[in-house]
Amino acid sequence: xxxxxxxxxxxxxxxxxxxxxxxxxxxxxxxxxxxxxxxxxxxxxxxxxxxxxxxxxxxxxxxxxxxxxxxxxxxxxxxxxxxxxxxxxxxxxxxxxxxxxxxxxxxxxxxxxxxxxxxxxxxxxxxxxxxxxxxxxxxxxxxxxxxxxxxxxxxxxxxxxxxxxxxxxxxxxxxxxxxxxxxxxxxxxxxxxxxxxxxxxxxxxxxxxxxxxxxxxxxxxxxxxxxxxxxxxxxxxxxxxxxxxxxxxxxxxxxxxxxxxxxxxxxxxxxxxxxxxxxxxxxxxxxxxxxxxxxxxxxxxxxxxxxxxxxxxxxxxxxxxxxxxxxxxxxxxxxxxxxxxxxxxxxxxxxxxxxxxxxxxxxxxxxxxxxxxxxxxxxxxxxxxxxxxxxxxxxxxxxxxxxxxxxxxxxxxxxxxxxxxxxxxxxxxxxxxxxxxxxxxxxxxxxxxxxxxxxxxxxxxxxxxxxxxxxxxxxxxxxxxxxxxxxxxxxxxxxxxxxxxxxxxxxxxxxxxxxxxxxxxxx
Numbered sequence: 218x219x220x221x222x223x224x225x226x227x228x229x230x231x232x233x234x235x236x237x238x239x240x241x242x243x244x245x246x247x248x249x250x251x252x253x254x255x256x257x258x259x260x261x262x263x264x265x266x267x268x269x270x271x272x273x274x275x276x277x278x279x280x281x282x283x284x285x286x287x288x289x290x291x292x293x294x295x296x297x298x299x300x301x302x303x304x305x306x307x308x309x310x311x312x313x314x315x316x317x318x319x320x321x322x323x324x325x326x327x328x329x330x331x332x333x334x335x336x337x338x339x340x341x342x343x344x345x346x347x348x349x350x351x352x353x354x355x356x357x358x359x360x361x362x363x364x365x366x367x368x369x370x371x372x373x374x375x376x377x378x379x380x381x382x383x384x385x386x387x388x389x390x391x392x393x394x395x396x397x398x399x400x401x402x403x404x405x406x407x408x409x410x411x412x413x414x415x416x417x418x419x420x421x422x423x424x425x426x427x428x429x430x431x432x433x434x435x436x437x438x439x440x441x442x443x444x445x446x447x448x449x450x451x452x453x454x455x456x457x458x459x460x461x462x463x464x465x466x467x468x469x470x471x472x473x474x475x476x477x478x479x480x481x482x483x484x485x486x487x488x489x490x491x492x493x494x495x496x497x498x499x500x501x502x503x504x505x506x507x508x509x510x511x512x513x514x515x516x517x518x519x520x521x522x523x524x525x526x527x528x529x530x531x532x533x534x535x536x537x538x539x540x541x542x543x544x545x546x547x548x549x550x551x552x553x554x555x556x557x558x559x560x561x562x563x564x565x566x567x568x569x570x571x572x573x574x575x576x577x578x579x580x581x582x583x584x585x586x587x588x589x590x591x592x593x594x595x596x597x598x599x600x601x602x603x604x605x606x607x608x609x610x611x612x613x614x615x616x617x618x619x620x621x622x623x624x625x626x627x628x629x630x631x632x633x634x635x636x637x638x639x640x641x642x643x644x645x646x647x648x649x650x651x652x653x654x655x656x657x658x659x660x661x662x663x664x665x666x667x668x669x670x671x672x673x674x675x676x677x678x679x680x681x682x683x684x685x686x687x688x689x690x691x692x693x694x695x696x697x698x699x700x701x702x703x704x705x706x707x708x709x710x711x712x713x714x715x716x717x718x719x720x721x722x723x724x725x726x727x728x729x730x731x732x733x734x735x736x737x738x739x740x
Contacts, residue, residue, distance in 0.1 A: 248311040249321055255308070256328055257521035259299040264480070266292040271478040271485060273354065275470045286351035293347035300335040320524060323706045327523035330403060338386045346379050350650050357649035358473060364639040366620050369649070374616045376651040377609050384610070394610040398654035401530040402661065404709035405721070410657045414603065416723045417596045417660055422630075424734065425593055428580045431738040439568050439576035444495040452495070452561045453488055453502045459557065460540070461689050462486075462506050466513055474646040475501040475588065477508035477537075481520060484512040495562070496577055497589045500541055507540035508533060510693065514701030524704040528712055530655065532700065534662020535669060542592055542663070543670040544692075548574045549684035578737060583633050585640045593730060594631060596663070601626045602645065602656040610653050665713060667726035669700070672717040 266289055273285050299305075309332060312325050353372035360369035384393035395407040402410065454469055467479065472487035479485050486505035490498045511527055519525030527533050544550050551573040558573070559566050580591045587598040605622060608614035614622060623642040628634045635641030647655050674680050677691045684692075699716035713721040734740065 246312065246315050246317075248308045248315070249317065249325070252305070252308040252312065252325070252328060253522055255299060255302075255305055256523070259296045260521045260526075262292055262296040262299065266296070267478055273351070274472045274474075274476070275485075275487060279355075282351060282355045286348045289351050290344040290348040294340050294344045297335055297338075297340050297343045300332060301340075305332050306336065320706060324523045327526075327705050334387055337388075338383055342379065342383060342386070346376075346383065346651055349375050349379060353649040353651070354646070357643065357646065361473075361639050361643040364637045364643070366638040366643060369643060370616050370619075373619070373648055376648065377616060377653075380651055380653050381610060381612075392611065394607045394654065397610060398657065401652070401655050401658050402709070403529060405531065405661065410661060413664055413723050414596075414600060414657060414660055416727075417664070418600055420723075420727050421593050421596055421730070424730070424740070425580060425597075427740040428593075428734060428738045429582060431740055433738045435575040435579050435737065436568075436572040437576055437579045439572040440495055440565060441493075442564060443492050444562055446490040446492055448561050449490045449492070449495055449498050452558065453490075453498055455557055455561070456499060456502050456554070457486075457506055459554065459687060460503065460506055460544070461693060462509060463513055467509055469502075475505055476646075477505045477512070479509070479512050481513055481515040481517050481525065484509045491589075494589065495558075500545060500577075501588060503545040504537045504541040507537035510540070510696070511536040511701055514693075514697045515704055516702050519704055522704075524706055526705050528700075528703070528705050528707070529709060530658035531661040531665060531709060532712065534658050535665035536662075536696065536700065538659075538663045539666035539670050539696075543666060544684060546574075546577050546592065547681070547684060549681040551577070552685040553687050575737065578733070580734070580738070585627065585633060585635050586644055588644075592663075593734065596660050597630045599656050599660045601630060602647075605642075606648070606653045606656065664723045664726040665721060667729045668713060668717050668719070668721065668724075669696070671725045671729070 269285060269289055269292070273281070277285060305328075309325065309329050317325065349372065353369070353376060356372045357369050360366060380397055381393050384391075384396035387396050392407070398407050398410065450469075450471070457464070457469060466482060467484045467486060470485065470487045471489055473489065475486075475488045477484065477486045486502070486509050488498055488501045488505060511533055515525050515527065517525070548570060551570045555568065555570055555573050559568070578592065580593050584590055584594065587595065587602075590598050601623065604626065605614065605619060608622075609616065609619070620638050620642050624634050627641070647653075673692060673695045677683070677695060680692065683689070700712065703712060703715075707715060710721045713719075
């Protein structure tokens with residue numbers, strides 16, 4: 218959401234009429250059938266909003282914001298009304314003591330969680346948050362282009378106020394940031410998330426220091442030069458073809474911030490290009506492919522129900538980071554991919570697989586941009602955002618102080634200081650949407666990716682050789698079976714434990730980065 222993943226699992230699927238024929242409802246209580254009918258209705262409204270949101274970032278003319286703001290706020294209101302209608306609560310009450318299969322019980326659990334949160338929030342606040350988000354997106358795009366934080370600051374201030382109010386309606390006695398975090402990761406506690414972020418910081422800071430003191434001479438200049446945008450776009454399409462993206466159910470476009478939006482029938486990815494950094498586009502494209510593959514792998518027969526929706530953003534991010542880092546940054550992948558790269562950019566014909574591997578895995582000393590960050594410093598970028606948005610929501614930081622605090626934290630954690638707000642606190646799209654609590658899921662997802670990939674490697678014979686040969690079927694099937702087709706049936710830790718045999722932890726991630734970067738940098 219980079220991801221920037223718009224992971225609403227939404228899009229119009231009018232051409233798939235049997236999507237609604239969920240097979241698990243034949244013997245269900247009437248209340249269960251009626252509840253799922255309601256859920257499908259509100260998710261259909263969400264689908265329409267998802268397509269409009271994608272269009273706003275990809276296709277909509279610049280002057281379209283006032284109308285789009287009203288359209289999206291109206292759809293948010295309609296969806297909220299369906300979710301919180303008295304009948305939804307009555308059906309949930311009727312099912313409270315019903316004898317349900319495990320799958321049906323899981324679906325009811327997820328619907329109940331959404332209903333209880335939505336029912337606590339007034340519809341006029343929902344409309345105001347939606348409308349503010351549409352207006353703030355345009356303001357953010359202008360502010361970033363003009364390096365003018367003051368243009369965005371009023372919208373950020375309003376979002377902070379609205380989201381505090383939103384959290385207070387849901388639970389006035391809890392930390393508002395914790396309440397908002399649950400919008401994106403409802404199954405892991407804030408305490409657990411903070412402990413993992415702390416563990417990452419304690420592991421990575423000394424490792425990065427050791428790397429900066431290392432005498433290793435990596436081939437970091439392998440892809441220096443100018444790489445035209447149109448040729449990079451052609452390469453991005455070839456990359457998606459190579460890893461198996463289904464263009465019959467998706468498309469590739471360009472946006473100011475890479476993201477993925479869609480569901481199992483229609484899932485679209487975007488990327489962006491910098492003519493001096495072709496690796497950035499490759500990383501973003503493979504990253505967004507991971508998000509899309511998750512959405513496209515969700516059970517089609519459960520479309521519109523919780524069993525046909527992704528688990529949460531931590532799990533979603535695990536899929537994108539797995540493909541970006543464990544596949545896309547591997548030697549095996551570059552054995553496969555380098556000839557394709559050279560076809561598009563023959564000036565790199567002298568590059569070897571080892572050169573490409575080293576260039577793609579270098580640890581940057583001076584990178585300010587999160588979506589261009591290496592695999593290690595990336596998490597310090599996340600910590601900066603997490604600490605700032607947490608303090609904003611808790612009332613411990615004023616919006617006007619964000620640029621200075623951002624720059625101070627970059628200097629403290631990464632040893633660099635932005636010269637402009639465009640490359641500082643305006644670089645990410647999330648706060649324009651009011652998505653406070655989203656950022657921790659990036660690091661949680663990276664940790665989860667390592668745990669999942671470690672198990673996949675142990676269960677798939679010769680996985681490296683298969684990647685080098687362009688044979689991704691076994692990996693895609695392993696992920697589909699263990700993650701994608703499970704929808705939201707299992708909560709996060711249980712999903713990970715069923716896939717890997719162990720509770721969710723950072724152990725596999727720390728082992729992975731210590732081995733990989735120890736070998737690269739001789740530390």
